[in-house]
Amino acid sequence: MFEAAELGRKVSKHEFDEREPDLHAGLLNVQRRLREADFPVVIIVSGVEGAGKGGVVSVIHKWMDARGIETHAFWDETDEERMRPRFWRFWRALPPKGSIAVLFGSWYTQPIIDRALKNIKTDKFDRQLERIRHFEDMLVDDGALIIKLWFHLSKKEQAKRLEADAKGKKGGKISPLTKSFSKRYDEFALVSERALRKTDVAHSPWHIVESGNARYRNLKVGQILLERITARLEQPAPSSGRVTVPSPALQKMGEPGVLDGVPLDSQYNEKTYRKLLDRYSDKLYKLAWEAHNRRINTVAVFEGWDAAGKGGAIRRVTGAMDARLYRVISVAAPTDEEKAHHYLWRFWRHLPRAGYNTLYDRSWYGRVLVERVEGFAREIEWQRAYNEINSFEEQLVEHGMVVLKFWLHISAEEQLRRFKEREQVEVKQYKITDEDWRNRARREDYERAVSDMVVKTSTEIAPWTLVPGNDKRYARIEVMKTFCERLEAALG
Amino acid sequence: MFEAAELGRKVSKHEFDEREPDLHAGLLNVQRRLREADFPVVIIVSGVEGAGKGGVVSVIHKWMDARGIETHAFWDETDEERMRPRFWRFWRALPPKGSIAVLFGSWYTQPIIDRALKNIKTDKFDRQLERIRHFEDMLVDDGALIIKLWFHLSKKEQAKRLEADAKGKKGGKISPLTKSFSKRYDEFALVSERALRKTDVAHSPWHIVESGNARYRNLKVGQILLERITARLEQPAPSSGRVTVPSPALQKMGEPGVLDGVPLDSQYNEKTYRKLLDRYSDKLYKLAWEAHNRRINTVAVFEGWDAAGKGGAIRRVTGAMDARLYRVISVAAPTDEEKAHHYLWRFWRHLPRAGYNTLYDRSWYGRVLVERVEGFAREIEWQRAYNEINSFEEQLVEHGMVVLKFWLHISAEEQLRRFKEREQVEVKQYKITDEDWRNRARREDYERAVSDMVVKTSTEIAPWTLVPGNDKRYARIEVMKTFCERLEAALG
Numbered sequence: 005m006f007e008a009a010e011l012g013r014k015v016s017k018h019e020f021d022e023r024e025p026d027l028h029a030g031l032l033n034v035q036r037r038l039r040e041a042d043f044p045v046v047i048i049v050s051g052v053e054g055a056g057k058g059g060v061v062s063v064i065h066k067w068m069d070a071r072g073i074e075t076h077a078f079w080d081e082t083d084e085e086r087m088r089p090r091f092w093r094f095w096r097a098l099p100p101k102g103s104i105a106v107l108f109g110s111w112y113t114q115p116i117i118d119r120a121l122k123n124i125k126t127d128k129f130d131r132q133l134e135r136i137r138h139f140e141d142m143l144v145d146d147g148a149l150i151i152k153l154w155f156h157l158s159k160k161e162q163a164k165r166l167e168a169d170a171k172g173k174k175g176g177k178i179s180p181l182t183k184s185f186s187k188r189y190d191e192f193a194l195v196s197e198r199a200l201r202k203t204d205v206a207h208s209p210w211h212i213v214e215s216g217n218a219r220y221r222n223l224k225v226g227q228i229l230l231e232r233i234t235a236r237l238e239q240p241a242p243s244s245g246r247v248t249v250p251s252p253a254l255q256k257m258g259e260p261g262v263l264d265g266v267p268l269d270s271q272y273n274e275k276t277y278r279k280l281l282d283r284y285s286d287k288l289y290k291l292a293w294e295a296h297n298r299r300i301n302t303v304a305v306f307e308g309w310d311a312a313g314k315g316g317a318i319r320r321v322t323g324a325m326d327a328r329l330y331r332v333i334s335v336a337a338p339t340d341e342e343k344a345h346h347y348l349w350r351f352w353r354h355l356p357r358a359g360y361n362t363l364y365d366r367s368w369y370g371r372v373l374v375e376r377v378e379g380f381a382r383e384i385e386w387q388r389a390y391n392e393i394n395s396f397e398e399q400l401v402e403h404g405m406v407v408l409k410f411w412l413h414i415s416a417e418e419q420l421r422r423f424k425e426r427e428q429v430e431v432k433q434y435k436i437t438d439e440d441w442r443n444r445a446r447r448e449d450y451e452r453a454v455s456d457m458v459v460k461t462s463t464e465i466a467p468w469t470l471v472p473g474n475d476k477r478y479a480r481i482e483v484m485k486t487f488c489e490r491l492e493a494a495l496g
Numbered sequence: 497m498f499e500a501a502e503l504g505r506k507v508s509k510h511e512f513d514e515r516e517p518d519l520h521a522g523l524l525n526v527q528r529r530l531r532e533a534d535f536p537v538v539i540i541v542s543g544v545e546g547a548g549k550g551g552v553v554s555v556i557h558k559w560m561d562a563r564g565i566e567t568h569a570f571w572d573e574t575d576e577e578r579m580r581p582r583f584w585r586f587w588r589a590l591p592p593k594g595s596i597a598v599l600f601g602s603w604y605t606q607p608i609i610d611r612a613l614k615n616i617k618t619d620k621f622d623r624q625l626e627r628i629r630h631f632e633d634m635l636v637d638d639g640a641l642i643i644k645l646w647f648h649l650s651k652k653e654q655a656k657r658l659e660a661d662a663k664g665k666k667g668g669k670i671s672p673l674t675k676s677f678s679k680r681y682d683e684f685a686l687v688s689e690r691a692l693r694k695t696d697v698a699h700s701p702w703h704i705v706e707s708g709n710a711r712y713r714n715l716k717v718g719q720i721l722l723e724r725i726t727a728r729l730e731q732p733a734p735s736s737g738r739v740t741v742p743s744p745a746l747q748k749m750g751e752p753g754v755l756d757g758v759p760l761d762s763q764y765n766e767k768t769y770r771k772l773l774d775r776y777s778d779k780l781y782k783l784a785w786e787a788h789n790r791r792i793n794t795v796a797v798f799e800g801w802d803a804a805g806k807g808g809a810i811r812r813v814t815g816a817m818d819a820r821l822y823r824v825i826s827v828a829a830p831t832d833e834e835k836a837h838h839y840l841w842r843f844w845r846h847l848p849r850a851g852y853n854t855l856y857d858r859s860w861y862g863r864v865l866v867e868r869v870e871g872f873a874r875e876i877e878w879q880r881a882y883n884e885i886n887s888f889e890e891q892l893v894e895h896g897m898v899v900l901k902f903w904l905h906i907s908a909e910e911q912l913r914r915f916k917e918r919e920q921v922e923v924k925q926y927k928i929t930d931e932d933w934r935n936r937a938r939r940e941d942y943e944r945a946v947s948d949m950v951v952k953t954s955t956e957i958a959p960w961t962l963v964p965g966n967d968k969r970y971a972r973i974e975v976m977k978t979f980c981e982r983l984e985a986a987l988g
Contacts, residue, residue, distance in 0.1 A: 044836075044837075084849065087791075087849035087850040087851075088847050088849060088850075088895065089847070089891040089892060089894065089895040090891070090895075091844070091891060092844060092847055095840075095841060095844035095845065096844070096845065098837060098838070098841060100833060100836035100837055101836045101837075102836070125619075127617075127619035127620055127623055128619055130623055130626070131619055131622055131623070131626075134622070134623075134626050135887075135891075138887055142838065142840075142880075142884050142887075143838065145880055146838045146839075148838075299579075341592060344536075344592030344593045344594070345536075345590060345592055345593075346590070346634065346635060346638045346640075347638075348587075348634075349587060349590060352583070352584060352587035352588070353587065353588065355580050355581070355584055357576065357579035357580060358579040358580075359579075388634075388637055392634055395627075395630055395634075399581040399582075399583060399627075400581060402581065403580065403581040403582075
């Protein structure tokens with residue numbers, strides 16, 4: 005989920021200075037329009053220690069008119085607060101229609117800390133998240149716009165930041181609490197990821213902001229606020245039902261994102277490849293039998309660009325397993341019967357029983373890839389799908405399945421080269437120019453869809469593996485290796 | 497929650513025969529229209545043992561065309577089913593667009609049994625309910641109409657029914673399981689009540705059907721199906737957001753309901769009243785101090801007809817307590833500032849801290865009473881409010897508060913008599929004729945609103961007490977007594 009926020013993105017001082025004035029003017033403008041509107045805005049500022057949440061709050065205040073914006077910081081509960089139900093303090097902080105509240109710390113803070121420090125169990129944590137979702141739903145039903153910001157730093161980046169702070173002028177300011185939290189980076193990451201996943205819904209999504217560079221972070225925040233408030237101002241509340249604010253501009257605002265981080269030039273020579281393939285094939289053969297005996301089954305999803313080598317990778321995996329232990333499902337267009345049901349129905353329908361491996365050549369992710377990009381699903385539909393898919397996979401994992409998800413990534417150039425190669429090799433000629441141009445035109449849309457997909461569905465329980473695919477040998481080994489590692493982990 | 501389903505309602509054979517043909521024709525007609533529609537219908541048949549769920553399924557089939565309706569009974573899980581996540585069996589049973597599935601037993605069955613038999617804890621039970629809600633939301637988002645029927649029998653009625661069955665022709669058919677479940681009537685009632693409360697949402701509400709009389713039960717089911725499917729056919733899916741089917745006809749279909757069961761002729765003579773008032777006053781004085789010392793606080797809501805004696809009842813309670821320990825809040829129209837927030841905001845705002853008693857003369861229930869009847873809240877808003885209020889009160893109770901809710905009930909005649917009395921007594925004359933006529937005209941609407949309110953918000957943790965108020969003395973003692981009993985129970 006945090007993959008797209010560890011790419012080391014930066015904004016230069018020059019660029020920042022160039023873009024800031026427009027952003028500032030834009031924010032003042034939406035704030036003026038908001039004053040007449042019949043809904044409030046709640047901005048939640050949360051994220052890892054050291055990500056500069058205080059700086060974010062300052063810059064929001066710098067950009068906005070002080071009339072009509074208020075910040076509430078939630079420290080330890082006061083006596084007054086402890087004497088009332090937990091949400092009392094948050095109700096007190098809710099802004100009236102037409103104004104903005106910035107919540108520095110929020111209803112997420114305590115549950116995440118409690119869970120990361122193991123003061124509460126998962127069931128209780130989940131109940132608290134459910135209450136949060138209920139609470140947010142209620143506010144959104146009533147018209148509120150909730151903008152949820154999560155500021156992220158990688159583990160390395162956080163360590164660096166805290167160290168620098170300790171040495172620098174903020175020396176005295178690092179609290180023992182911050183230190184103790186930063187020591188538990190991994191626990192916090194897992195728990196936060198769960199909190200975000202379970203509360204990331206179409207009508208109040210999370211925005212994960214990479215925070216290694218303050219200028220980048222602040223610009224991003226400004227853009228998110230501008231886009232979301234503008235979109236909400238332009239969409240009046242319908243007479244019934246919940247307002248889901250589409251934010252097409254927001255989709256475009258970002259960078260292609262997570263795919264940028266894939267080291268496409270990774271490769272193996274033939275000799276290394278052969279050696280590794282043999283090693284992992286032997287291993288996988290044994291692991292697959294052991295998994296079968298222990299009734300653990302595997303669901304492996306293969307997605308990727310056309311010609312990225314999905315078929316080849318799948319064949320290497322199945323080649324290493326006893327033929328009785330796997331099934332490959334190629335997902336094509338849905339049948340009429342399937343179309344008459346919820347889009348997940350056909351995947352539930354063919355769900356494997358325990359003890360087997362099912363490899364999907366394309367999958368339920370079609371909903372947020374091809375159906376999104378080609379417009380087969382409406383925005384409200386594919387937006388909902390992230391959460392629906394996470395819940396689906398959660399049920400698989402709870403049932404003891406191992407869920408593997410591979411995105412086979414190749415560059416646009418490599419893809420073109422492979423198309424051309426096929427054109428020469430295959431008897432039936434590809435209409436390569438048409439296809440090629442079509443793909444190139446759509447590539448950017450698909451990259452955005454892939455990036456959103458990974459951010460929203462790469463979870464602690466079912467992470468995505470982004471496979472560098474320009475070198476087919478490297479890609480296949482990467483898939484085999486991941487398969488073995490995940491199975492080994494599941495077998496304990 | 498089940499109060500309105502224990503009123504002993506019956507339909508005569510004559511009435512049944514008169515009404516059945518229209519219902520039958522109507523159902524065939526909506527079914528024909530449904531065939532062309534782009535949504536499926538899921539009918540959930542659930543409820544207590546002995547309520548005749550099998551009979552309901554039969555009658556539905558009798559009334560409907562066999563093409564396009566299918567029943568799925570969920571018994572013990574098969575091997576095939578156990579090898580997959582729990583919801584697999586339900587996904588398999590989902591109907592395609594244009595058709596109907598009747599689920600005899602459903603995703604509610606196992607969690608309720610598991611919890612009633614204490615095989616799982618509350619946290620786990622709640623997580624399962626959350627998953628159910630998520631699942632139903634997903635189907636509704638996709639267009640499905642879910643009709644959830646709960647067939648209810650009182651404890652006495654159930655015992656009678658099972659005994660009759662045992663003696664009668666069905667002698668051999670009562671399973672040991674049924675017998676063992678019926679022995680745990682109270683546990684099942686509590687657990688079911690929780691399940692219904694947590695999954696009763698505006699877009700897929702529960703219908704609780706009194707089942708003591710088979711003809712009444714079957715007619716009711718027919719009417720519910722007819723109304724809900726018709727309403728859904730007439731409201732096409734909006735381009736975004738969830739479809740909430742308003743069912744005004746359904747509101748009118750029923751009987752005034754739960755208030756019919758209040759024994760309005762209960763009374764005390766002056767001597768008995770004095771004696772009881774002294775006794776409970778002494779008791780309450782002590783209990784209030786003990787509660788204060790143990791930091792338990794009480795939230796008591798007083799609602800009722802105009803002139804039903806709310807003020808008098810409140811004064812008797814406060815008269816029995818140390819003045820430092822209570823506060824009376826009269827809820828009038830909201831201020832401008834309050835109007836600019838969610839309607840619950842003003843109640844959160846004034847939430848008492850621990851160790852005190854707060855008595856509300858009218859309350860948050862205004863949302864589903866006056867605001868509903870007078871049209872100050874839109875249907876979608878007051879429909880949502882039941883669930884929001886339940887969640888609000890749940891948070892109070894979890895924080896250790898005791899929530900008491902009184903509806904002071906008087907007959908229309910008694911109300912008129914009191915108005916006239918006041919007219920004679922008070923200097924400033926009431927415009928009694930206007931008021932009177934207005935009240936009489938609205939009485940039926942209010943009765944319906946009260947009945948819905950009690951059904952949907954009388955919960956295990958915060959039950960309504962319906963107080964017979966034609967005799968003021970009786971009403972006051974009833975309030976005092978309930979206050980003492982609930983406080984005693986809370987103090988253990």
